[in-house]
Amino acid sequence: MLTGAPRGTRDILPSQSGSWQWLEHQLRHTCRLYNYREIRTPVFEHTELFLRGIGDTTDVVSKEMYTFNDRGGRSLTLRPENTAAVVRSVVENRLLGDLLPVKLYYIGPMFRYDRPQAGRFRQFHQFGVEALGVDEPAIDAEVLLMAASLLDRLQLSGVMLAINTIGCGLCRPGYRRSLTCYLDGCVDRLCGDCRRRYRTNPLRVLDCKREECHMVTRSAPAITEQVCTQCREHFTAVLELLAASNQAYTVDSRLVRGLDYYNRTTFEFKFDRLGAQSTLIGGGRDDGLVAELGGQPTPAVGFAAGIERLLLAMEINHCLPTVAERPEVLVLPIGRAAKTTALTLAEELRGRGVACDLVFGERSLRSQLRLADRLGVYVAVLIGDQELAAGRVVLKDMTGKEQITLPAAECADKIEQILAKRSV
Ligand SMILES: [Zn+2]
Ligand SMILES: [Zn+2]
Structure with a gap:
């Protein structure tokens, strides 16, 4: 680095x-x-x-x-x-x-x-x-x-x-004068900074975080009175x-x-x-x-x-909400041939307002499902060779873990239904 x-x-x-x-x-x-x-x-x-x-x-x-x-x-x-x-x-x-x-x-x-x-x-x-x-x-x-x-x-x-x-x-000028006058009498007890600045800007002394200055200003004239x-x-x-x-x-x-x-x-x-x-x-x-x-x-x-x-x-105060943004759907193409279908499906879902991500690279089904689990998505869509040949996809509801196979054309509708149920 x-x-x-x-x-x-x-x-x-x-x-x-x-x-x-x-x-x-x-x-x-x-x-x-x-x-x-x-x-x-x-x-x-x-x-x-x-x-x-x-x-x-x-x-x-x-x-x-x-x-x-x-x-x-x-x-x-x-x-x-x-x-x-x-x-x-x-x-x-x-x-x-x-x-x-x-x-x-x-x-x-x-x-x-x-x-x-x-x-x-x-x-x-x-x-x-x-x-x-x-x-x-x-x-x-x-x-x-x-x-x-x-x-x-x-x-x-x-x-x-x-x-x-x-x-x-x-x-305020009148108050500044009476405050300066009061501070004149206790200069020795002020911190270095305040000793330097109290004549040009006495109000800053009231603000000083140092304990010794705090002690001094405790009995200083109050501005609210003047x-x-x-x-x-x-x-x-x-x-x-x-x-x-x-x-x-x-x-x-x-x-x-x-x-x-x-x-x-x-x-x-x-x-x-x-x-x-x-x-x-x-x-x-x-x-x-x-x-x-x-x-x-x-x-x-x-x-x-x-x-x-x-x-x-x-x-x-333990009141900071943990807000983690995550995709709602993960599309998992198994094998190279499924990638085109996976990409078009992901785009269709995004077009319908569904937050969707897609797995890239060659990975085993098992590691892809682990990924879906880790991301916390609601639905995983599996597209393998067999499904591809039959024009079908597999939907896995990641919370209930049920799995259904359906025609690819009906997939986006079904996903919307599953997500709608979740948000009720
Ligand atoms: Zn005034
Ligand atoms: Zn001070």
Whole structure:
């Protein structure tokens, strides 16, 4: 072998792709129910988009991007997330019109030069939604309920919703000042990273996973206490709507997203049994993003979820269905002369919508039947010299093991009958 797959990437093998397709189907179906439509943006964009759309002080942008110059000398970057590109496309294609809101979803690979660990890859996959054009609390609640119903559909039990408000451009500066002031008094107890960043971005300290920082921020001033009246009313309304829909939640005043155009509602759905990587779905409002990327100021709210992490959580929770795609029928030609009949029969079955496979090469009847067993097909069709001469074939029902011989012309009808009985 030349060389393996690049570090932090992996192949999704046929034995696994059934689960992926199943999960993707559940995601798409949920989007259908909530009237979100799919948008597919390129996997690479101008680097500038992410510098502005994510922020150049974040770890993602400063340390983790796959950035390269193309042959024309343009700086391009493999997308580390999809929100910025979705907003870019919405602005560029003028999707915001009279029919507000615009509700979009995406599924696809993202790329980050991160340290690979359990459930974390350099090429990973994300599903996410974005609802643009509405600033009412009701859309925050709808997005949250959609995420919850999705996790429900996946039968992931033991997931907790943590929610917070991070205020707006008017009230957050005041909170930042009081937080910085508080942190000034405990700099010595912060981790190295936080000591460096707390003055430029104090909110990140609230987010820090290090135990020492956690201890410090436990008694930090809570943002929920300091937001302006409008932000408080918005937050209260969202919580009331959740309660009215019987959606459980905990308010976590340390849950923040450290970027300037994120505002008001932020939330995470957490699954504790995933350890440090416990967040399954994270999201909130990013009202400033459309304007940041050159559009008219437009409110927006959304979330993203890691597909690998969802699959891992479902595996841990024993609720990942084993979905194995297999042919329904296997056609077994015994001897060279039977091959033509076998091929035409297989094509006829496929034409009728029956998933069918055909054995190639010269193999004994016994080994072919073993193969049919192993594949788990419902019906095996045997075509040998004798049958061929008489214009007949042998059908073997692989579950009941009964076997019948019938004219080749009636074979496809009979198979349809057997399969129809199975699906009742
Ligand atoms: Zn505010
Ligand atoms: Zn820290």
